[in-house]
Amino acid sequence: MSIKLEEIIIHARNWFETVHSGASGSEAARYHLYPDARIYTPDGFALDLDTHQKLHAKWTDEVHEIGDFYITELSSSPERVRAEGTVYWEARYRDSKTKPSTIKAVVGENWILERVDDGSLRYVIYQNTFFHLLPGSAPINLEL
Numbered sequence: 001m002s003i004k005l006e007e008i009i010i011h012a013r014n015w016f017e018t019v020h021s022g023a024s025g026s027e028a029a030r031y032h033l034y035p036d037a038r039i040y041t042p043d044g045f046a047l048d049l050d051t052h053q054k055l056h057a058k059w060t061d062e063v064h065e066i067g068d069f070y071i072t073e074l075s076s077s078p079e080r081v082r083a084e085g086t087v088y089w090e091a092r093y094r095d096s097k098t099k100p101s102t103i104k105a106v107v108g109e110n111w112i113l114e115r116v117d118d119g120s121l122r123y124v125i126y127q128n129t130f131f132h133l134l135p136g137s138a139p140i141n142l143e144l
Helices: 005-019 025-031 049-056
Strands: 038-040 046-048 059-076 079-093 102-115 121-133
Touching: 005 025, 005 049, 005 059, 005 079, 005 102, 005 121, 025 049, 046 049, 059 102
Parallel strands: 038 121
Antiparallel strands: 038 046, 059 079, 079 102, 102 121
């Protein structure tokens, strides 16, 4: 059984819901093959899942709209694919006194996913390849 784009989109939507739900890093880890996973960003950060979840706690009203994605089969045993595409991301700073306070960005995503024994998918590698801030966007602040 090969990994289909529709499965990847469902997995990603569930992941994004977990990201902005206030879940802990250990709860977010269920979407990753390795519990010590990192989220790699284009500016050199490698965020562990606890830090990633704490970072997202700075924001509210998050939106993740999945754009076009393309998949490339990497392996049939284990079933593994690369998914590359874009996500529109919007989030408002909870404590920002500056205006604008809403981040609006198109984010490049590069994921490697693997099917595990129960048939579900897990991220093996999760990389953001670019953040393109849109006009009128607040800056992205990655400080905790």
